[in-house]
Amino acid sequence: MSEVLRLAAVRKSFGSRDVLRGIDLRVDEGEVVALIGASGSGKSTLLRVVNLLERVDDGQVFLRGQDISDPRVDADAVRARIGVVFQHFNLFPHLSVLDNVTLAARHVHRRRRETAEASALELLARIGLSDHARSYPDRLSGGQQQRVAIVRAIATDPDLLLLDEVTSALDPELVGEVLDLVRELAAAGTTIVMATHEMAFARDVADRVVFLDRGVVAEEGTPAEVFGTPREQRTREFLARVGGLGPPPSAERA
């Protein structure tokens, strides 16, 4: 397995608030890593650090072996290799669905319009939204919008896909369709790091679960390990609080 992402002793603080206090993390090709942790534990900050939307205070971040925390790297070029989907406000309201999906391909990767649109339409067809290619985002449901945002993030074949609680702003009945798309991408071999509050989904889809607590990786392992037999007391407390320490997945999916 080749390494896609590695964080080494990453630190980040906002003023006197130490949010990340020495994070070590490695993500391999095709792996799906779920970041879990209480609100304010630094999940979003970690993702923003990887995407260079925040600058680290210390430590290093490597993308395919390249130190991207080095100030000499071209941040725009790095971001172009990473797909990101946030909680909400992802789509550009003044652009049609198709233009949203092709924006980076055309203006960052300099692909020709026809090429970009052809592959975008293919992706939209895969998520059943070809009919909406010319619609504007405000005509779409929240779930459809998030699926378009995900498709937009992978339209340029990034090395890595970052998902930051992509379902937490959605009505419960729309969550399923978005998670299904993530599940499909995971099955297709996309390398994904996702912050999530959906414990059942993390257990289902992730290859590895990383529990963040007070700025450090408190525990990590397979879903079975972290959810089934957590080693740390604080992991057990967190899971008990969010109700993630339920019966095994097979019984739950009835």
Added chain:
Amino acid sequence: MSGALPTPEPSGLELERRRFRRRQTGRSVLVAAASTLVFAVVVWITLVNTPGWARVQSTFFDPAVAVEAWPRVFEGLLLNLAVLVFAAAGVLVVSIVLAILRTLRGPVFFPLRALAAAYTDLFRGLPLIIVLYVVGFGIPGLGFTDTRPPAAVLGTVALILTYSAYVSEVFRAGIEAVHPSQRLAARSLGLSHGQTMRLVVLPQAVRKVTPALMNDLVAMQKDVGLISVLGAVDAVRAAQIETAAAFNFTPYVLAGLLFVLIALPLIRLTDWYTARVRRREQMGALV
């Protein structure tokens, strides 16, 4: 896109409601029209019966003088229009640059930010007429060029200087009204700062402020008449010349009417667009 279902026939109840609404609308229109007419007639009669009306009529509303003055005033008006077009284009460019300078973040850009801020403060405070005099007589005084640039060109420059200060504030408000996560989303796609501005932020900002911009355009089209103080023979200056020749103020009234005529389509367009934006934002609201 979705297969259209056949619309069912409205029920008797709905038909009755529609009839009632139509009747009521008709009545409201009648009342409004009648009261407007009465008001206009009262104003007209009062005006005509004032003691000085006859004299005012002959010095301000003399058709013969208007016909006489028409060719010159009209020619002047074409100059106004040309100045308006160039000034509007100039204002658009300068004000967007100013607005972008003012929204740059980070300490590196402090000097540019401060300069842009100082500029807008200065020119929003200065009366246009003073800017006109300073530019109109100051710039030629510097002696850049051998001959004095035409007054209309100097006037255009003064208009651009003044109006850019106002309009840049409008653009800045629009830029700042675009949600910050739109920038984040754009940057995380790999778009550069400039591309983010051009492809994501500005298009949304411009949509938000279009009504305000059109309002400023109407204001500017009016102020174009002030370039006459520099000696450019625009509609106002032409009217002045004709007035002096005929000892009659009708040419001014004529020029004024023409200005209103130019402004009307702009004003109507602004109202229409503003209403459309409002309708979009308040879809479903009846009140």
